[in-house]
Amino acid sequence: xxxxxxxxxxxxxxxxxxxxxxxxxxxxxxxxxxxNIESDIAxxxxxxxFGFRSGLWYCPFSEWIREYNIVLAFRYEGExxxxxxxxxxxxxxxxxxxxxxxxxxxxxxxxxxWRNLMYHFEFLLxxxxxxxxxxxxxxxxxxxxxxxxxxxxxxxxxxxxxxDKITLFSRFWYQPAGSFNLQADYFGxxxxxxxxxxxxK
Numbered sequence: 001x002x003x004x005x006x007x008x009x010x011x012x013x014x015x016x017x018x019x020x021x022x023x024x025x026x027x028x029x030x031x032x033x034x035x036n037i038e039s040d041i042a043x044x045x046x047x048x049x050f051g052f053r054s055g056l057w058y059c060p061f062s063e064w065i066r067e068y069n070i071v072l073a074f075r076y077e078g079e080x081x082x083x084x085x086x087x088x089x090x091x092x093x094x095x096x097x098x099x100x101x102x103x104x105x106x107x108x109x110x111x112x113x114w115r116n117l118m119y120h121f122e123f124l125l126x127x128x129x130x131x132x133x134x135x136x137x138x139x140x141x142x143x144x145x146x147x148x149x150x151x152x153x154x155x156x157x158x159x160x161x162x163x164d165k166i167t168l169f170s171r172f173w174y175q176p177a178g179s180f181n182l183q184a185d186y187f188g189x190x191x192x193x194x195x196x197x198x199x200x201k
Contacts (some may be wrong), residue, residue: 001025002033004194006145015040021144034059034144038071051075053086057144064098067091069146073118079127082137084120090114090144117149120156133159142173143192151176167196 005197006019018037038055052127073086091162093110094102122137135157140147147153157171170193 002144006036006143012040015042019143030061030063032060036144038073049077049078050136053084057146059145060095064095066093066095068093077128080124082120082122082124082135084118084139086118088116088118088141090116090146116146118146119149119152124157131161133157135159165198167198169194169196 001024002021003024004019005157006017008015008017016037016039018035020035020176021033023033034057036055036057038053043050043052051074053071053073053075055071057067057071059067059069061067068091070089070091071086073084076083090113091110092112099109118141120137120139120141122135122139125134126132136155138150138152138154140149142153153176154174155171157169159167159169161167170191173190173192175188175190
């Protein structure tokens with residue numbers, strides 16, 4: 001069970017956001033699961049909506065290792081499609097506590113993956129501005145964690161605009177235990193739910 005909060009500020013075509021994800025029930029007893037800061041710049045090409053996203057994710061998932069993710073991506077938002085393509089650079093780094101256990105001569109305290117393909121393909125049943133919507137798609141990342149490109153997740157979502165300022169949403173995810181590679185992640189389903197509140201300036 002996780003709890004997340006992510007406030008955003010929008011000025012013209014620029015959005016700045018920062019949020020955190022808290023693990024209320026975690027076998028490693030780590031409350032802070034992830035923290036991030038990101039920016040989105042929206043623009044139009046031939047009356048089509050596009051965006052450029054950049055961000056940093058910090059995931060202190062154990063007392064020994066920290067994970068950092070640096071994201072650069074492009075996004076297309078159509079009436080019925082939401083598509084994101086980009087690159088995620090992942091860095092694993094030993095904590096200071098872990099480094100104290102290493103020999104003084106050891107300098108190998110991090111592992112870097114500079115090129116990881118990010119993708120998100122989502123189809124919306126109704127036009128984007130409709131009062132309610134159902135969607136489904138495939139992706140290799142979620143709001144606060146990332147997979148390898150060879151390990152996709154399937155998802156389905158629901159959205160309902162309760163008022164002009166409040167939108168309720170939920171998503172149902174299926175996560176396989178690795179495919180087309182040697183990696184073995186945990187297998188299962190998980191459910192997200194929450195609300196988006198749009199406040200006036």
